[in-house]
Amino acid sequence: MSGRQGQGDAAAGGGPRPGSSADRASVEEPVTVVFTWNVAPGREREFEEWLHRVNQVATDFPGHQGVTWIAPDDPGGHYHALLRFSGSRALEAWLGSPERARTITELEGIAAEADRRVRTTGMETWFSLPRTAVRPPPKWKMALVSFSAVYPCVLLFTAFVSPLFQDWPLPLRTVVMPMVMAPLLTYALMPALSRVLRSWLYPDL
Known part of the structure; x- marks a missing residue:
């Protein structure tokens, strides 16, 4: 199948230089879109x-x-x-692709989208679930993984980072930890833990 993305010829002088403001602006955050399907009985x-x-x-x-x-x-x-994609442009390319259009035609009489689509890049995407029709893990398991x-992070931050800012005003000291932890948890720790613990989170797979 095809689904290629065009790239500028930087060597010929047509693209932005690495590290330039235009290059940084082209970097997108991952995006998740939620579909709801109503299946015929x-x-x-x-x-x-x-x-x-x-x-x-x-895939x-x-x-x-x-x-x-x-x-x-x-x-x-x-x-x-x-459905998770690396950015909005990649997602839109898939949603408007002939490949997806052909697969959607196979659903006639079987299922139809029930509600409007919802896009998010928030914490609900922390748990990287398997590519199959499964139920999410129990909330107590998700809470335990989150605590782990x-x-x-809190222990290390309190021991080694907080002392560096002890002379700062309280509002500024307080904001440092969430600024560090939120991206660390979202982009590194939670996805990694969900992959490592997948067999425990989804024992039926």
Whole structure:
């Protein structure tokens, strides 16, 4: 399949220099879009077979970072998909691609989008779920994993970083820790822990 992204010829002088302001501006944050699907009664198996096919197509698309399918608890409930891409441009390229359009036509009479799509880059994307129709882990497990990431960060920060700012006013001292921890947890620790502990978070896989 095709899904190539064009690149400027920097060697010919047509692209921004590495490290320039234009180059930094082109860097996008990862984005997640949430889909909700209403599946026709009795056609759940066909829908799940379709979702495995569309997952395979999306996996090869530039910027794709994974998709999570959450099955309903009860028959007749909605399926939810959390689709992750490296940035908005890569996501829009996939959503408007002929490859995706062809897969969507296969859903006629099987399922349709139920609600408007929701985009997010927030903390709800910390748990990197497997690419299959599964239920999310229990909240107590997610809380325990979160604690395992937060506690050592707070301990190390209090021991080694806080003393450097002890003469600062309280509002400034207080803001330093969340400024450091929020990106560290979001981009490094929580995704890494969810991958390492995947068999414990999802024992049925």
